[in-house]
Amino acid sequence: xxxxxxxxxxxxxxxxxxxxxxxxxxxxxxxxxxxxxxxxxxxxxxxxxxxxxxxxxx
Numbered sequence: 491x492x493x494x495x496x497x498x499x500x501x502x503x504x505x506x507x508x509x510x511x512x513x514x515x516x517x518x519x520x521x522x523x524x525x526x527x528x529x530x531x532x533x534x535x536x537x538x539x540x541x542x543x544x545x546x547x548x
Contacts, residue, residue, distance in 0.1 A: 497542025504535025 511528030514520055 496546045497539040500535045500539030504532045504539060508532030
């Protein structure tokens with residue numbers, strides 16, 4: 491686990507959460523605010539993980 495770059499785990503987690511949120515958008519039993527929140531949560535993880543990857547390059 492020491493070879494994993496800092497920020498990579500949040501990017502992967504954010505990608506999975508964002509994909510789940512997009513897949514749930516077609517489900518009529520879930521309110522749009524919930525799926526929008528899930529997508530936003532995932533995108534935030536992607537952005538923050540990408541910032542970590544860029545800051546700790548090298």
